[in-house]
Amino acid sequence: MIKNLSVRPSLIPREQRGSVESQVCYLTGRIKRLTEHLDLHGRDYSSQRGLWKIVGKRKRLLIYLFKKDRLRYKSLIGQLDMRGPR
Incomplete structure (x- = not known):
């Protein structure tokens, strides 16, 4: 996962861009x-x-990810520090 939020799309590996x-x-x-x-x-x-x-x-992308793969969702939320502990 990408930790730097100001990364240019050209620096992300091609298979991860979408x-x-x-x-x-x-x-x-x-x-x-x-x-x-x-x-x-x-x-x-x-x-x-x-x-x-x-x-x-x-929000729609996060809902999609939550429905498809909750482990990836929780990992992403943790890396971006988007939500507080529940």
Whole structure:
């Protein structure tokens, strides 16, 4: 799994570029960048809408991964520190 969230797609091995894990990692990086942008520009509603769309896409990918392979899901959540302990 990719730990650095700012990795360019060209640095990811070809066989892993389309995997759910790499897509979620990429979307998480975009979400963090947009969140920082919105901290500075709170009234940028078009960026806010884009953030909501990205969050929704990541959520759908995580639901898919949860249904398909829970071990990979838990591993990904742990590596990205997305959820707190339950």
